[in-house]
Amino acid sequence: KFYLEAKLTESSPDKRTQRIYYSTIASIEKRKNEFIINYLSREIVKGCYLINFGRFEELKKRKVFTSSEVKKINPLFNKLKLINSRKTTIYQIIKNLIKVQYDFLLSGNFDHLKFFTQASLSKKIGVNPSLISRAIRRKAIRIPQGRQIPIKILFPSRREIRKKLIKEIIEQEKSEIEKGALSKPYNDEEIRGQLRRKNGIFISRRSVSECRKDLKIPSSFERTYQE
Incomplete structure (x- = not known):
């Protein structure tokens, strides 16, 4: 035990x-x-x-x-x-x-x-x-x-899986910005689009925002001016 x-x-x-x-x-x-x-x-x-x-x-x-x-x-x-x-x-x-x-x-x-x-x-x-x-x-x-x-x-919930995928997208974002392949961070609508295209997950922009906040990930505007 x-x-x-x-x-x-x-x-x-x-x-x-x-x-x-x-x-x-x-x-x-x-x-x-x-x-x-x-x-x-x-x-x-x-x-x-x-x-x-x-x-x-x-x-x-x-x-x-x-x-x-x-x-x-x-x-x-x-x-x-x-x-x-x-x-x-x-x-x-x-x-x-x-x-x-x-x-x-x-x-x-x-x-x-x-x-x-x-x-x-x-x-x-x-x-x-x-x-x-x-x-x-x-x-x-x-x-x-x-x-x-x-x-x-x-038995993870849908929300937990969505948060995991959003976290992966943000990690990919950092890598692409460092390589110069991406000029600015993804906004919630763009994250929503990636979830739909890559994972077949259809959720609202608001749901993306809520999951992102749960993960304590700043908005795209705030991420632009980090460091």
């Missing part, structure tokens, strides 16, 4: 930080041309529970169980079914994350993360989004580079 420290959303008088503990359930290792999943949690490694519902119904008809026992057994079956479902879901989650975030797992560079939502994964594997959310809550994996990261980090 490990923890991350995060500042509380509402500042307290002593400005304490909140520790969020994560349980590392699996490691992903690179072997030749593929990634291998190694489970670190004993509960996940164990096989699924097999429930013979037909046999249970037969015994019920023969009055082998008392009514109070039946009332206790039914909730137990429901719990076992949920455990089975979560074990299968965890495998499906990690397997699909390996496919989508392959480049990130190769490099360990967070700039290589691709847009992926829990909702899109839930449709793909045919489960309720809430089940995925519960399955990865405070769960982490160890990536090939040896770092432990929360699984939820591998």
Whole structure:
């Protein structure tokens, strides 16, 4: 287990930080041309529970169980079914994350993360989004580079991806200006155009401006007169 420290959303008088503990359930290792999943949690490694519902119904008809026992057994079956479902879901989650975030797992560079939502994964594997959310809550994996990261980090939002691409455009801008290939910094409309042409991302100029401000990148006018 490990923890991350995060500042509380509402500042307290002593400005304490909140520790969020994560349980590392699996490691992903690179072997030749593929990634291998190694489970670190004993509960996940164990096989699924097999429930013979037909046999249970037969015994019920023969009055082998008392009514109070039946009332206790039914909730137990429901719990076992949920455990089975979560074990299968965890495998499906990690397997699909390996496919989508392959480049990130190769490099360990967070700039290589691709847009992926829990909702899109839930449709793909045919489960309720809430089940995925519960399955990865405070769960982490160890990536090939040896770092432990929360699984939820591998589900970046559209906004996070847009910010990453805008950051790349600004870095490219600096390089082109230094080489003399570009005479002035890109304005938000020009950044918007690059996102559309290069990445097929259609967003408003205002959205570009908001992402740029989140990244603490000055406007094109301010960048013109930097240094």
